[in-house]
Amino acid sequence: MFPFNFEWIWDMGHAVFMGGLWYALTILGIGMTYCIIKAAIDASKENGEHHH
Amino acid sequence: MDSALIPKGVKRCPLWQFLLFIGAAGIVLLWGVYAMLLCWFKGLNQTNMNDYYGFALWIWADLAVIAVGGGAFFTGLLRYIFGKDALKNIINYAVLIGFICYSSALLILAIDIGQPLRGWFIFWHANVHSMLTEVAFCLSCYFGVLTIEYIPLILENRQIDKVPFFHHLGHNMHEIMAVFAATGAFLSFFHQGSLGGVAGVLYGRPFAYREGIFIWPWTFFLFTWSAAACGPCFTILVTKITEKITRKKLVKDNAIELLAKISGWMILTYTMAKAYDTWHWFTATAPSKGFTLMDFYSNNPLYGIWVLVVEIGICGLIPALILITDKGRKTSVTLWIAVILAVVGVCLNRWVMVLQVMAVPVMTFDRWVLYIPSWQEVATTILPVAYGIILIAISYRYLPVFPNEAELNPIESMDGEETEVESRVELEQELKPAEA
Numbered sequence: 001m002f003p004f005n006f007e008w009i010w011d012m013g014h015a016v017f018m019g020g021l022w023y024a025l026t027i028l029g030i031g032m033t034y035c036i037i038k039a040a041i042d043a044s045k046e047n048g049e050h051h052h
Numbered sequence: 053m054d055s056a057l058i059p060k061g062v063k064r065c066p067l068w069q070f071l072l073f074i075g076a077a078g079i080v081l082l083w084g085v086y087a088m089l090l091c092w093f094k095g096l097n098q099t100n101m102n103d104y105y106g107f108a109l110w111i112w113a114d115l116a117v118i119a120v121g122g123g124a125f126f127t128g129l130l131r132y133i134f135g136k137d138a139l140k141n142i143i144n145y146a147v148l149i150g151f152i153c154y155s156s157a158l159l160i161l162a163i164d165i166g167q168p169l170r171g172w173f174i175f176w177h178a179n180v181h182s183m184l185t186e187v188a189f190c191l192s193c194y195f196g197v198l199t200i201e202y203i204p205l206i207l208e209n210r211q212i213d214k215v216p217f218f219h220h221l222g223h224n225m226h227e228i229m230a231v232f233a234a235t236g237a238f239l240s241f242f243h244q245g246s247l248g249g250v251a252g253v254l255y256g257r258p259f260a261y262r263e264g265i266f267i268w269p270w271t272f273f274l275f276t277w278s279a280a281a282c283g284p285c286f287t288i289l290v291t292k293i294t295e296k297i298t299r300k301k302l303v304k305d306n307a308i309e310l311l312a313k314i315s316g317w318m319i320l321t322y323t324m325a326k327a328y329d330t331w332h333w334f335t336a337t338a339p340s341k342g343f344t345l346m347d348f349y350s351n352n353p354l355y356g357i358w359v360l361v362v363e364i365g366i367c368g369l370i371p372a373l374i375l376i377t378d379k380g381r382k383t384s385v386t387l388w389i390a391v392i393l394a395v396v397g398v399c400l401n402r403w404v405m406v407l408q409v410m411a412v413p414v415m416t417f418d419r420w421v422l423y424i425p426s427w428q429e430v431a432t433t434i435l436p437v438a439y440g441i442i443l444i445a446i447s448y449r450y451l452p453v454f455p456n457e458a459e460l461n462p463i464e465s466m467d468g469e470e471t472e473v474e475s476r477v478e479l480e481q482e483l484k485p486a487e488a
Contacts, residue, residue, distance in 0.1 A: 001178050003281055020242075024193045027235050028310065032200065039221035046216050047243075047345035 084435025122283030124150020248275025316375025367397025
């Protein structure tokens with residue numbers, strides 16, 4: 001649920017519950033994105049070194 | 053045939069033997085899947101749930117696997133946040149066991165909701181006044197964490213590791229694993245706690261109701277505490293069973309002993325807190341609602357006072373006293389007894405907090421109603437066990453789950469047949485990933 005959904009109410013319950021959910025998902029998402037992008041860069045660098 | 057996929061320096065049974073084992077567990081799995089499909093296609097009338105019992109047998113199983121799966125978050129916390137390096141030899145297995153437990157818990161919930169296609173409703177149409185919403189959120193997110201922790205192990209498979217991208221991905225994930233472990237500990241604290249909180253806030257059920265701090269009843273903290281205390285015992289128990297089946301030593305003693313020692317102190321402190329909570333409940337909380345202790349433990353064929361004695365005394369105090377002593381931890385027999393009792397204890401606690409809560413009569417016209425599960429409930433409760441055995445068998449065969457296995461079981465000391473297997477491995481390891 002997002003704040004722009006019709007069921008959303010600006011109260012403590014929604015802020016804590018949904019805030020906590022999106023906070024956790026954001027950490028996991030950013031963490032995995034970092035790992036994937038860095039792995040792609042590292043792998044391409046390694047490939048480049050092999051070609052040279 | 054599959055030797056190119058088997059980790060280097062270790063021995064595995066022949067493929068036919070492995071497939072036979074998987075097939076045997078697979079039959080039980082299929083029985084569970086059949087029961088699961090019955091529940092989905094025919095509905096929850098396949099269970100024996102009624103107006104007394106809104107929770108089927110599998111809800112106990114759900115809470116029990118989540119409790120024993122707590123070994124993953126607690127071991128991760130000790131390893132990555134508190135820097136207990138000795139646990140690096142058992143953390144992979146703890147993660148695998150946690151992954152199995154939590155995927156099983158989610159599967160059970162998918163059966164329990166009866167309409168799995170509407171499972172996403174709890175996220176989109178969230179009831180923010182329900183502790184079970186918090187459980188659903190944290191459980192799903194923590195399963196994501198466990199998947200992230202399990203992926204690097206898969207990427208360490210001999211053939212997958214040869215692909216540069218996967219090799220670097222696994223390495224990068226290891227580097228920031230502390231972030232994921234900390235997130236996992238945060239999520240686990242809340243969902244373990246909220247499962248206990250669900251029982252503690254039932255003010256209409258004096259057997260379960262407890263006072264607490266702010267919105268959290270004491271059961272919130274006791275559930276988290278017991279999962280952190282007994283979860284590592286389950287990890288040790290499964291490790292010991294695996295060692296028995298494979299007839300190998302897979303984890304160094306220092307890792308087992310450290311985990312057992314920490315677990316022992318956690319169980320001791322938990323048991324003291326639980327005993328105090330129980331004493332306060334039957335001297336203050338229950339009388340304030342018009343009940344005495346024996347109202348909850350008499351006039352029925354199953355729930356006698358023995359339940360309390362077994363849960364707190366036999367399955368709480370005894371394992372704690374064994375595990376906090378050096379001799380108790382180092383003696384194989386006592387270690388086995390302690391971890392079995394601790395696991396039984398936490399499962400019994402979940403049973404009491406789910407099923408006895410609903411069995412106890414609360415109105416003057418009520419009577420004790422004992423619950424007999426249907427075979428579909430039994431089959432779907434056994435389903436996660438079969439699934440767990442299969443996933444452990446596959447992971448053990450193809451992934452380097454135990455970092456010390458090669459060192460503890462040198463291949464040179466084995467017979468001719470095994471040497472032949474190893475040499476075949478050496479030949480086939482040059483296979484390209486696509487060919488493997």
